[in-house]
Amino acid sequence: MKKTIKWGILGPGKIARKFAQDLLLHPDTEIYAVASRDSERAANFAAEFNVSRKYVSYQELVQDPEVDIIYIATPHVFHYEQAQLCLNAGKNILCEKPFGMNAREVTAISELAGNKELFAMEGIWTRFIPGTEKVLEIINSGAIGEILNIKADFGFLGNENTTRRVYDISLGAGSLLDIGIYPVYLSLLLQGIPKTINAMATFAAGGADIWCGILFDFENGSKAILESTMLANTEIEAVIYGSRATLIMHHRFHHTKQITVNYHNGTQETFNIGYTGNGYYHEIQEVMHCLKNGQTESQKVPLEMSLKLAATLDKIREIIGLKYDADLQHQK
Ligand SMILES: NC(=O)c1ccc[n+]([C@@H]2O[C@H](COP(=O)([O-])OP(=O)(O)OC[C@H]3O[C@@H](n4cnc5c(N)ncnc54)[C@H](OP(=O)(O)O)[C@@H]3O)[C@@H](O)[C@H]2O)c1
Incomplete structure (x- = not known):
């Protein structure tokens, strides 16, 4: 090209x-x-x-x-x-x-x-952030051991007047699809597809989920505790508990610039890893690489991953009872 x-x-x-x-x-x-x-x-x-x-x-x-x-x-x-x-x-x-x-x-x-x-x-874009790449490198090196549990949250204090799109159910509103997608994606990336899913939610009068709590249980026994909310400015942090160390992707974890690894032996490592521009640059680099090399998919965010993500979000929505017109059209 x-x-x-x-x-x-x-x-x-x-x-x-x-x-x-x-x-x-x-x-x-x-x-x-x-x-x-x-x-x-x-x-x-x-x-x-x-x-x-x-x-x-x-x-x-x-x-x-x-x-x-x-x-x-x-x-x-x-x-x-x-x-x-x-x-x-x-x-x-x-x-x-x-x-x-x-x-x-x-x-x-x-x-x-x-x-x-x-x-x-x-x-x-989270997948291409240099901080995410570093987390994958650390985990793949075995430094934190086996992943036992992940806790990740994404919350902001919403306002129906100023952040209308995220409350308008006709536009696909709600915390899960807007921001909960990030903790769910992180868990899928690091732990794979959960064996069992539990979830509960709070809804605004218009039908949007304004809080959603999710529990994943994996075949190997590891767990994930995930949260999305429009009711509070939460830490927006991800903590990955391993058998040898705990890794923290600091605020805002989905485009983190700081990672701390607390080893069970009492030592600690901190990584400060910046990104270019607003962080979308790295995703753009990937797209440019694919287009120039005639690749129709990114190996890092393949269509298969989008399918797994959508299927997992569907299961969570089924549990909390969140339906959109797009689901109803399917049933007709
Ligand atoms: N990756 C990230 O970090 C990130 C961050 C924020 C949002 N997002 C995603 O980006 C998407 C857009 O979010 P945004 O906050 O940028 O949206 P937005 O500013 O509210 O709207 C973006 C555009 O969408 C069209 N649009 C808005 N409301 C519409 C309506 N009621 N009917 C028809 N078209 C409408 C308009 O296009 P026209 O100009 O043609 O009218 C508008 O310019 C969402 O899917 C969101 O999940 C991603």
Whole structure:
């Protein structure tokens, strides 16, 4: 593939801005096009990031032959339809988390990407953060021994007026899919698929889960205690208890810059590991690497992982009784 990869941005909202800032840091990317349903929003984004083409429909964006890859940055419920729109038009995609509302949607997106031989990846940026890479290196070296238990939380004090998307059930709202996805992903990455899942939740009047507590039990006896909440600013920390040491991924664990390992023999190691830009740079590097090498999937966040993640989130939702329109459509 050519040296400069032309990116299209679909849905220039909050996360798209932070992501675009990191796209600008990569020497071989160009933020070539942006599409918003709102012409002013498209124009503002284009001016801010020096974007050549601005469109007021997503259809026009996917039809632009110059666009190599589209970053989908809209609320969860639109990912399924928009991923298909892009793939059917022959575009590679990086789609924000969650990839789809449920395993059915994720399966359909994955199959379409496979059939079209296009690159597709869920935006699990945590996997590419240098701090996460270090944690994997430490664990794989055997330094902390066998993983016995993981505790991880992600919570913020929400406000229905200022953080409306995360309360609006019609947009796929709730703590589990928005932020609980990070602790769940970490556990899947380090422990695999749980044998047994337990969960409970508290719901807002509109139906969004505003607190969710999750317990995983694994075949080898290890456990995970996970929490997502919009009711409190929690530590946003992950603690991995091993048979030889306890490893802490400090605040905010999903893009941690600090790791502490407390060995059972009383010694301690601390690692300070920064990242580039807002942290999305490393995910962008992976996408660029894949595109330049003709890979249709990332080996670090393969479609299979997105499927496992979606299936696990589905099971948790079944236990807490959280349904979205996307699930109901399936039953019709
Ligand atoms: N990786 C991360 O760190 C991270 C962080 C935050 C969010 N996210 C993910 O990114 C996605 C977007 O989150 P965000 O907070 O950036 O969203 P947002 O700013 O509320 O919206 C982003 C774009 O989505 C479209 N949109 C918003 N509300 C809509 C509605 N009611 N109907 C139709 N389209 C709508 C709009 O596109 P138009 O401009 O075309 O109208 C908007 O510009 C979510 O899936 C979230 O999980 C990821």
